[in-house]
Amino acid sequence: MSATAAIPVRERAGAARRDPRALVLIGVTVATILLVGLVDHGFMSLQNLRFMVLNCVVLSLLALGQTLVIATRGIDLSVAPVLGLSAMVTGLMAQTGGLPLLGAFGLALAIGVILGTLNGLLVAKLAIPPIITTLGTYSLYSGLIFLYSDGTQVTSVPAAYAALGNGTVLGIVPIPVLVLGAVLAAIWFVIGHSRFGRAILAIGNNQAASYNAGIPVTATQVGAYAVCGVLAALAGLMFVSYTGSATVTTGTGDHMELQSIAVALIGGTAISGGRGPVIGSVLGALFLSVVLTALVFVHVPPIWYSAGEGLMILIAVTAGSRRTA
C-alpha cells in the first residue's frame, strides 16, 4: 500500500490522459484505404471516398447519442425505432403534404425530444433499468411507426430533402458530412466543455458521489436520453433524405440499435460508463464504413460483413480492457 502511495502519479498522467483509441482508429482507417487502394485504385477515388463518408453519417449520429447515454451507465435500444419514426413522419409529410425542410427539422427535433425524454424519465424517475426501459419503448415506438404509416411508405422525397441527403457544397463537400460535422462539434463541446456534459461523465463514474456533490442527477440523465433521442430523430431525417425511402422496418430491420452500440464500443466507449469518446464514435462509424466497402472491393461476399463487425467489436473491447487492466 505504501509502495503505491510513494510513486508520484505525475509520470503516468501523460499516457492516461490521451486515449490512443482515436489515433489507432485513424491509423487503421488510413492503412485500410491505402492497402485496398493499392489493389484497386477505384477504392481511393474521390467518388468512393465520398461514398464511404456519406455512408457512415446516419450511423455516426446514432452512435453519438448512444455514446452519451452509455457514458451515464445507460443504454438506449430505442434509437432504431426513433430513427424509423422520424424518417417515416418527416418523409410522409414531405411526400404527401409538402412539409418544408425547416419544418422537418422542427418535427424531428420534437419527436426526438419527446421520445428521448420519456426514456429518460422512465430510467431516472421510475428506476427501471435502462436496458428494460428502452426494450419496452422499442416496442412502443415501433408500434407508433406502424400506426402512423398505416400501411403506406415513403418512396420519394422533395428536391430540398434530396439536396440535404445527397447534395454538396461547391461540388465537393457533401451536405450530410457538414451536418455530421456540425453535430459532432456541438456534442464534442457539450461533453468536453459544458457542465451538462461533465455531469453526464460524473454520473457515469459515480452516481452517488455526483448526487452528493450537488449534480442534478435526474435532470442530467433525462437530458442525456433526450439528446440521444434528438440525434436518432435527426439520423432518421438524414436517412430519409439520403435514400428517399422509409418503411415500417426502417431502423429496426437492420438492428440499427445494435449497430450503434457496436460502433460506440469500437470507438472506445466503456459499457461501464464514465467515458465519452465522441470523436472515437464517429471514427468508429467511419472505420466500419471503410472496412465494409473494402470488403466489397476485395470481393468478400456481403454475408460476411456483419461477422467482420462482430470481430471488430471483440477486438476493440478486449484490446481496451488489456490496456486499462
Next chain:
Amino acid sequence: MPESVAHEAGSGVYRARGITKNYGPVAVLRGIDVTLEPGCVHTMMGENGAGKSTLFKVMAGLVRPNGGTLAIDGDAVSFAAPHEAHARGIYLVPQEPALMPELTVAETMFVGQLPTTTGLVKRIDWRAMRSRARAALDTLSLDIDVGALSRSLSIAQQQQIECAKALLRGCRVILFDEPTSPLTTHEVEHLFATMRHLRDEGYTLAFISHRMDEVLEISDHVSVLRDGMLVDSVARPQFDRTRLLSRMVGREMRTIPRRSWSCATDQPALVVKGLAHGSRFADVGFTLHRGEILGLAGLVGAGRTEIAETIFGLRARDSGSVTLAGEDISTLQTHAIIERGLVYAPEDRARHGAVLPMTIAQNVTSGLISRVRSRLGLMDHADEDRIGAETVRRYRVRCAGTDQTLRELSGGNQQKVVFGKWMGLSPSVAILDEPTRGVDVGAKDEIYALIEELAREGMAILVISSEMEELVRLCDRILSVYEGRIVAELSGEAITPERVGRSYLGHAEAQDGVEVAA
C-alpha cells in the same frame, strides 16, 4: 490558500443538539449533544456500531436525523443533501472516498462546481480549474498531479483529495470518518500533519478513530459514544487512556482477560512455507497446530488478508507451499480446498462472506452445497431447512425463521450465520478474517466463546484481526505482519497489547523513522 476560503465569514462553531436516528425499530443515535470548536481536533471514539459514523453522516447531510437540531455559528441548519452542507461550510471526508475513476484529479475535486468562463457561451474554464486545484493541493503540501486520472490514486491520496475538496468549497468544518484505518503508519503521519496545519489555520476538525494511540496524539477534545449515546467528553488535559477505554466498552478494562487454558497441540494442521506474491507479501511461513488459535496481527493493508486468500486458493501465488494435514493444497482450487477441510470467513461480509438476499438456510449450505441431501440430483429442501435450523440453534442466531433473508439480520447475527456456514462442515482448519467486524459488543463475546469452543474441539484456527484486545484475548500465539512479511512471533505470557503493538509498530518506526506516540 485558495481565495474561496477567505470570504467565509463564520468562525465555524458547529453544534448538534439531541440528535436521534432510528432505522426502523433500531435506535442508532439516542440524543447526542456535541459541539465542535474552531481550532480544535475533536475526536469521536467508540466501538463498532456505537453510532459515530451515523452521527457524522447526520452532521454532513448524508443522513436525515429523526430528531434534534444542528446549528452552525448559532444559525439553525438542516440539510436535504450533502451539497447543502457543503454550502454551509461542512464537509465529510468519507473513509473510502467516492472516486470518479475516469476523470482527472482536478475535475474530481471540482465535481458539481466546475468553474465556467463568463461570456455568451459558458464553457468550463479548465485552466482556472487546474490552477485552483493545484493551489489547494499546494496548501496541503501534496504532490499529486492534478491532470492524472483519479483511478491512479491510492486510498491515502484519495483522502487527501477529499480534504482539498473541502478547502475548495470553502468549508471550515471538516469531518473525517475513520480516515486512518486503511492507511500505513507513514500515511497516517502525513494526514495528521495536514490536520494540524488546518487546525492551526482555525479550521474546525472532527475525527473518528478507535486507535487509542492516534487519538491521544492528535486530539484536543475526545468524546466517547456507546450504543448511540454520548458517555464521556473530555478536553486534552483530562485525557486518561484507561478511563476512555472503559467508557468505550462500558466496563473496567484495566487488563484484558486472557484465557487461562490452552488446548493447542503439537500436531501440525496447516503448514505454510515461503509463500510469496509480487509486492503484496513474501517469505510467509508458519505452522498452525490442532487446537491452536493463532493470531495474525498487523496494520490494515499489511497483507494479512491477501495471505489468507492465497491459502484459500482465491489468489495466485508466485512461490511457496501450503500443506493441509500432510497434503499439498497450494495448487488446488477453492472448492477442493473446502472439501479437504480448510475454510475461510472473509472480512467483508456483505461483499464476500454472505449472499445477503438469500435465506439463512441457503447461506448456511452455500459453503458446500453438496452437503444438502440430494435425491436424483434434486436438493432436499427439508434437509436444507434442518441444517439451517441446527445452525440457528447452535449459534443462537436471533431471527424469525430459517427462511428469513440475511439482509434482515443484524451484523452479529449475520456473522453467526457465516460462522455456522463454515463450522458446520467440521473443518480441520478455519481462517477467520476480522471475525467481529460490525458486530455489537454483546455478540462479540458470544463469538469469542464460539471460537474457543471450536479450538477445544481440536480445530486449528487462524484469526486475522486489527483489534488488539481481540487478539490478546483469543490467541495462543501471535504472528506480526508488517508490509507482507512476518516480523515477530509472540506466545504465552508475552502476549500483551503493548508488546503486540510494538512488535509491528516498532518495525514501522525503524523503517519509516516515525515516532509513534505512547
Next chain:
Amino acid sequence: MNDVAPALRNEVTARRGRTRRLPLGNWERALLALLLLLTAGLIAGVPGFYPGFAGFLALTENFLPFGFVALGLTTVILTGGIDLSVGAIAGLAAIVMASLWSGLHVSIWLSALIGLLAGGLLGLVNGLIITRLRTEPLIATLATSFIYGSVGVAIAGDNPPSGFPDAFNRVGTGAIGWLPVQIVLFAILAVLFSLLIGRSTFGRRVVMIGYNTDAARYSGVRVRQVLTLSYVISGTMAALAGIVLAAYYSAVRPDMGDLLLLSTITTVVLGGVSIFGGEGSIVGVVIAVLLLGMLRQGMLIAGFSDMVTTMLTGAILLGAIAVKNLFAGRGTGLSTLLGRFRRSGTAPAE
C-alpha cells in the same frame, strides 16, 4: 406452532418462518391471475379465439418457440448476464440442421441433434469469451450474434433448404391426440428447468452468482464453469427453438431467429426475473410466455396487427416493472416500511 414461552423463542425461530413452500410468489400469482383473466376475456370477447379445445391448444404452436428460448435465457439472466445471440443461434442451428439433411443426406433426426449440439457449442463460445476474455456478456454476445448471423447466411446460401419430412414437421405442428407436440415438449422442459433452477445444486450456484459473484467465489463456487454452462444451456435452447420453428414452417431462413431476441428478453423480465440476476423463477417465466403468447394470438385473431401487439407488449413490460418498483419502493423509504409491515404481520403457521 402457536404460543411458546419466550425462553424457547430461539427454538421456535429455528423453523421456517413464512410458509413459502408454494411454488408461487406474489409476482407469479399476479401474472397467473392476469393470464386467466386475459384468456377468459379473449374467449368471451374475440370470436374465433376458441375454435374448440384442440384448436385452442394449437394456438400455442405460434409462440412456444419463444418459450424455449426464454427458458434458456432465464438461466443466463439469473447469473446477471445476458445473451443477445439467441436469435442468431436459433437461425444458425436450424440452417446447420437443414443443410446436413439436404446437402449431405443425413437423417433429419440426426441432423436436428447435431443442430442442437451446434447451439450448445455456440453457447460455449459465448461462455468462453465472457469468462476467459473477461468481456461483458452484453458486448460478447452482441459481437457473436453478428458473427453467427453471418455464418448462418453463408451456409444457407441463396436457396435455403425446405420441405422437411412430415414426421419431422409434426414437431412443429403435430399433435398427440389433441395435445400439440410443442406443448408436450415445452411442458417437459419447463418442469426440467424448474427443477434445474429451483432444486439442483447448479441452479443454486446460478442464483448465488447472480446475487453476488464475489461471495459465490469465496464460497468455492467455480464461477467460470457455472457461467459457461449457463451460456451453453441458453445456446442449446435457442437451437431447439430454431429447430422447432423449422419444423413449424417446414423451411429455414437465416433471419428466422431475429424476432426471438427482444420478445424473449421482454418475456423473461415480465416473468419476474431481475435483469441484475439472482431473483426470479421459471414458473413466472412460463406464465409470462403464455400470457404474452395468448395476448399476441388473441390480438391477431381479433384483427389487430402484430405491431399493435408489440406495442401493447412494450407497455405491459414498462407498466409491470414500474409497478414492481413502486411496490419494492426503489428510491423511497416505502420498501423497508412495507417489508417490515409484512414481516411482523405474518405469523409462522406451518
